[in-house]
Every structure is written in structure tokens, then in C-alpha cells.
Amino acid sequence: MCMEFVNLPLLAVSGLVFVSVLVGLFSARIGFSFLLVFLFAGILAGEDGPGGVRFDDYRLSFWVGNLALAVILLDGGLRTAFATFRTGLRPASLLASVGVVVCAGITAVAGVVFVGLDWPTAFLLGAIVGSTDAAAVFALLTRSGVVLNERVAATLEIESGVNDPMAVYLTLAFIAVIGAYGAQDAPWATVAWSFLQQFGWGAVVGVAGGWAMALLLPRLVSRDAGGGVLALLVGAGGLAIFAAAGLLGGSGFLAVYLFGLILANRAVDAVAPILIVMDGYAWLAQAGMFLLLGLLVTPSTMLDYTVPGLAVAATLILVARPLAVWMCLWPFRFTRNETWYIAWVGLRGAVPIVLALFPLMAGTPQAAELFNIAFLVVVASLLLQGSTIGWMARRLGVAIPEASDEQEHRAVFRDFELASSTPIGAVCEFYSLPAPDAADA
Template identity: 40%
Template sequence: MNLHQVYVLLFAGAVVLLVSVAAARLAYRVGLPVLLAFLGVGLLLGADGLGLRFDNAGAAEALGTAALAVILVEGGLSTELPVIRPVLVPAAILATVGVLISVAVVAVAAHVVLHAPWRLALLLGAIVSSTDAAAVFSVLRALPLPRRLTGLLEAESGLNDAPSVILVVALSTATLRLDSAPRLLGDLVYELAAGTLIGLAVGTAGVWLLRRLSLVTAGLHSLAMVATGILGFATAGVAHASGFLAAYVASLILGNAGLPHRRTTRAVAEGLGWIAQISLFIMLGLLATPHELRASVLPALVVGIVLVLVARPLAVLLCLTPFRVPLREQAFLSLAGLRGAVPIVLATIPIVARVPGGRPLLNLVFVVVVVFIVLQAPALPALARRLRLVPAVAGRELRVSAAPLDMIDAELIELTIDPGSRLHGVEIFELRLPEPCAVTLVVRDGNAFVPQPTTRLVTGDQLLVVATTAKRAAAERRLRAVARAGRLAAWYGETGDPDSPAPEREGDQSKKRAR
């Protein structure tokens, strides 16, 4: 490759990346998942579009697995352990037993309704039963769901890739016999247990090392943390354990160890995660041939309906009822099991293993993913409101992002006063933030100023609040309480608990009676 070809390659890559970002923006504005925009770019570039052919299933499997590892590392680094710790056990059961239940239901339906051979039916069930971390992280984090529900979804999506990968590989490479079931179960237990232990070991060792390296440059520190997560993935792969599980566990430990440069680390990991997602979905779009997909539409609708309306709800019901998860949360979890890149990548494994019917299986999975993410993802906000899992008036909730000030063990909370928020009209001193937290800056109509105790807040104001790490949670609860119930939040019994709905004030009840 000469220098001119390098320039052309870089030019093409930059143009594709910019087009993907623009397509993602358009998809966001029309209410579609941005991941579909990247998939659309791949289809546009592919055989039925601009004619760029890519049909190497082996390369797709290898590159897709690497991209998924990066996505899981980013997810682990950005997930808060206090959020998912209370739900780790139910999430782990849903990610293992729930996957097996879903596989069984989909396989029976595919065999009975579509007359698929048992091997292909089980492969189909194993491929589509895993929720997708990229889809869950990108779609659900925009919803102000209760922390327990968000943690359960994120933990499940980070953990359930491993059982699906193990099942798909085993079904693709082994002869299907009844006496092979104990061996398959043993392999599943080993890979999950070894992957977890390797992730714990690599994550703990990474924390120990990074604390002693004391890297002053935030960029190098961030790269070292991402590399440690990838190290967990590769180490587990060498040991024939679950690399996906190891990468997620190691990154989860690193992201919650209180290491410095947390904001930069998450920004770097998020950037790498977006690059991985864009590359992955464009590649999967190139792999598909749209004119071959028409024959798969009807079978895909059958499989998708069984998966979304029968298999997933049954798995959620059986796995989470013993943990007393409310039925309305179970209903949301049943329909929030988004599929994305993972099933399509898994569908390349039977092709590489030369399983008969592998290519039609890939087409079927592709249609299932595209059709049902188009139908499911845009409906989730309305469903969450219908089930009363998010506030009916968004302005009464608090949308914040925190940036750490590592040198003084403090964090910067940034928030915007939305329409409907009862922070409107409140004076700074009436916030009564816990000591030593303070509102340090207000941005109003593009102008920034340092507020006085009597400064009155108005809709549209942007606030910067400095809080110590120890008091950050208390400060956020107080701000959330005032945003929901106003300056007399304590009088109305509002504590700012993110997992409880805002209590209705007497004025709100009067308005409802008047209507």
C-alpha cells in the first residue's frame, strides 16, 4: 500500500464516520435508535447500495467480537456499582436461567411453526435470546427510570452475552445428542465461573497497579484502564473462559475503584465505544444483502412475536418473581429486552462452522433485529410513562451529569431547570444544600454569573454545583426534592429518592379534580 492509497483510505473512513454521525443525529430527531442509522449506512454502502461487497463471515465474527469487547468495557467503566449491586443476583439469574428459558421457547416455536430442524431451531433460540449491551446502554440511559430497574437492565445485558456465546459455539461445533447435554452444561458453568474469576483478578490487579503508577496524564490513565478491561477479555479467551464476562467484570471493578481522572476515563471509553458501535453496525450492514432478506420477513415476524410476547415475558416472570420485583417493572423488563449487534454477530458463527442453513439463519436474525428494534425502542418511553415508572412531567425530575474534581475529592454537578420544574422561583439560600456544597455558577440566557444567596432561579437556568464526593448523593437528593416539590419539599414528604415517584401536591390534585 502506497502513501496515496493511505490518503484515500483515510478520506473514505472520515467521510463514512461523518455520514454515520449525521445519520445518527437524523435518527435521533425522528425518534429511531441511532444504532439503526449506522446499520443503514452499512446497507447503503453494501452490495445493493454503492456496490461494496463484504461476505466474509469469519472476518465479521472476529471483528464483531473485538468490537463487542470494547463496548462491554465501556459499559462496565460507566456503570455505577452501587446501582447494580442490589440487583446482581436477579440479573445473573435472568442472564443465565432466563436465557435458557428463552432458548427453549423460541426453539420449540421454530421447530413446530417453521418446521426448522432441531439444531437450527436451538441455534436460533440461542442467538436471539441475548439482550444487547450496546442497544440497552444507548437507549435506556436516556430514560429517567428507577435506579434499580436501570441497574437490572444494564447488569443483565452485560452478563447474558456469555451464556449465549457458549451455547451458539457448542451447538455450531458439536453433534447434537442427548448425552452431550451434561457436557454442555459443564462447559457453561466452567466458562461463566472462570470468566468471572478472571475478571475479578484482572480488575483488582489493574486497580492495584494504576494506583501505584500514578499517571499524571489523564489520557494515558484512561487508555490504561480500557486496556486492562481488554486484557481481561483476552486472558479469559486464552483460558477458554467467557471473555465477555471477564471484560465486563474487570471494567466494572476499575470504574468503581475511586481511581483518578474518572471523567476523562469515561469520556475516552465512551468515544472508543462509539467507534466500536459505528464500525460494528456498518460492517453488519455490509454483510447483509437486502434483496435476500425478503424471504425471511414472515419467519422473522413469527420468531420475533414469540420472543417478545412469550419467551422473554415467561423468562422474566419465572426468574424475577421470587425476588418480588413488581409486576409493572416485570412488564417493562419483558419489552425492554432489546436486541442489536450481538445476535447478528452470533449468527456468523454457524456460517464459519459450516452448519447447513447458516446463511438463511443469518438473514432471519438480521430481519428480527431490525424490525423489532424499530418497533420496541421508540415505544419504551411511552411504556415507561404508562406503567408510571417515569414522572409524567419531566421537569420535576433532575437530569444531572457529574464531573469529578479529583484533587480536592469533590465533584461538579451540572443541571438544567426544565419547564415544569419547581426549582423555578426558588432562591439560592432556599435550596439548603448540605455543607460544604454550594451553587458556584448560574448560566442564564448565555450569560454566566456567580449567584448571591437571594438570587432567584428561573426556567432555563443552568447551575454548576460543587459537592464533596461524600455529600454528592445528599446534594442530588435535595436538588431533586426541590425540583419535584419546591422550596417546601420536606413539608410535602419529598426526599428526592430517585426510586420513588414525586408525591402530588395539593394544587396538583385540585387541578386533576377540576379537569
């Protein structure tokens, strides 16, 4: 009997995760976003669902959300090659800065018109929902079953990995404006310094930590350390970098992404064995985060916000994001279809919900209203955009065609060496090329 307080919650949580993952895997086959499955599972287990679990611990949700996002960004950084990073860095950087500001501004107009917010609160709403979400982008691009051309894929992944600092900065800035200072007396010099700190310390700590781990990890591989142990070491190192950057006033999100990026490209052979394990960590982080955020939501309190929330979501998806993308990508000569696709895959996931916890913890007026609207925006984005990623890629022609059954597609990543003694026939067979005639050889 004394173990029931352990066994019953453990059975409930593990059963919920098991069923959610199982349903999510099947739902992905029909184009339904599996992240929504986790979110809805949390709602069903919550106060208004059959589970009846009352949960309103915003601080715990905020802590778990940040921890999960750090793991997901670390995994994303570990899977990004330098060549890909260079390909998408300039357009992604513009989208992650100017694009977020444009989205926030246009969404603020929708907040004033459809929700009736005052301008500072409306801009806070725009900041909360203004950035794309790494968890949603990394996961759904992988699960969509399509392979995008390199420039489009790189731009989307890097944007989602580096735009969180801007969203966090804008959110904190407008909380300060609404809070102790007021709109006219806001400490803009302090706000500007915070912006420099977010990006500066985040970049410095992330790059330095990545270089240090890249020197250490290969030495541990040579001592026969297993992939599971090394993955645990890298995960702990990434979380330490995330926390250190935050303590210095920098962006932990940016730091942990750069940590993974530098490590993966400076210690290629050492990182390869841990990627499968890190994928499991990322899945666990996504499942736990969306389940917990689902528990936090009370659907009965959201009915009054359904119409204005969906109006804000429609403005963001159909107006703000496309306009921001066209403005930012115009100098880089993306094709029209590539630009439209990048505009469409402006996925909102857990990040807006986590950012919406900031005003709740700060006691900002109308914080509950902002949280409910942000949640509706996320649901609308995952339903509409997340479920059509593969279809839209094929429709716009930005997906690389799949290899035919007769000719297997072989992808070779990173550098490799070809021995001079390798028969030319073996090389041709590997690349599915016709072998030259003996006379030509």
C-alpha cells in the same frame, strides 16, 4: 496517484461514518433507534446498495464484532456503581441464565413451526437470539432521554452485561450437537464443563484484572498522566482481560464487564477523568460494528426469509421474552409495570448477528438461513422496541420525573463529606430546600 488506494477508501469510510453519526443524532430526537442508522448505512454501502461494495469476510466481521462488544461492555462496567450492581444482581442473574434458556426454548418452537427447522437447529436459532444486547441496552437507555428508577435500570444493564456467556455457551453446545456427534451422542459432559469454564474463568480473570488495574491506575494519575492516555491504558487492559479469559476457556464478555466494574468502584477518582474518552471509544465501536455487519448482509437473499423471520421475531418479543421475565422476576416483587417494562426492553442488537457467525464459520447446515433470520430479528427488535424505550417508560410510569425549571434536579453520586463549617443556608440552597428560620437554626 500512489496514495489513491489509501485516500479513496479513507474518504469513503470516514464520510460514511460522519453521515451516519449525523443522521443518527437527528433520528434519535424523533425516537428512531440510531443503531439502525449505522446498520442501514452499511447495507446501502454494500453489494445490493448504491455503494456496491462486495464484502463477505465472516472471520473479519466476527473479530471486529467481538472487539467492539468488548469495548462496549468495558464502558458499561466502568459506569456501573456497586450499589447499582447489588440492587439488580439477583434478578439480573436469573434473567441472564434461566431467562435466556426460556427464551431460547420458546423461540425454538417458533423456528420449527414458522421456519421448518429440525429441533437441534431450531434450538440453535433460539440460542443465537436468546440474549439481550449490551450495545443496544447501554446506548439506547442513555439516548432515550429518560431516567429509570434504580432497580429497573440496574436489572436491565446488568442482565445485558452478564447474559452473553449463557448465549455463547448454548450456541456452541447446539453447534456441537448438530455437528460431529449428532443429537443422540452429544458430549453432554463436555458441554457441561464448558458451561462452568465460561462463567468460572470469566469471573476469576475479570475480578483479578480489575483489582490489579485499580491498584495501578491511581499511581499513574498522581504522575499527571492525562485522561486520554489513561483511557488508552484501561482500554488495552480490558481487551487483554477479554483475550486472556477466552484463551483459558472463559467468557471474555463477562470478564471485561467485571474488569470495568471492579476498577470503577475501587479507583473512583482515577476512573472519573477517563469516562468521557471511553464514551468516545464505545461510540466508535458501535458505529464500526453496525456498519460492518450491515455491509455483511445481502438484502436480496433475505426476501425468502422475511415472513418466517418476522414471525420468529414476534414470538420472541411478544411471547418468549415476557414469559421469561415474568417467571424470573416473580420472586423479587417487581411491580406489574416494572415487569412489563423489563420485558419490553429485551433489545436484540449486534450480539445475535455476531453469534450467527459461529455456525457459518463451523460449516453448520442451514447456517446462512440462521444468519438471515437472526438479522431480521435484530432489525425488528430495534425498530419496535428500540424506538419506543422512552415512550414506554413514561407510559408505564417507571421513569423518574424530570426536574422542573423552577427547581433544578441535582444528583450526587458516590460518597461525599460535608464540612462542619458549611453554612446551613448553602446546604439548603444546593438541595433546593427551603432555608430554616433563624429561630429554628
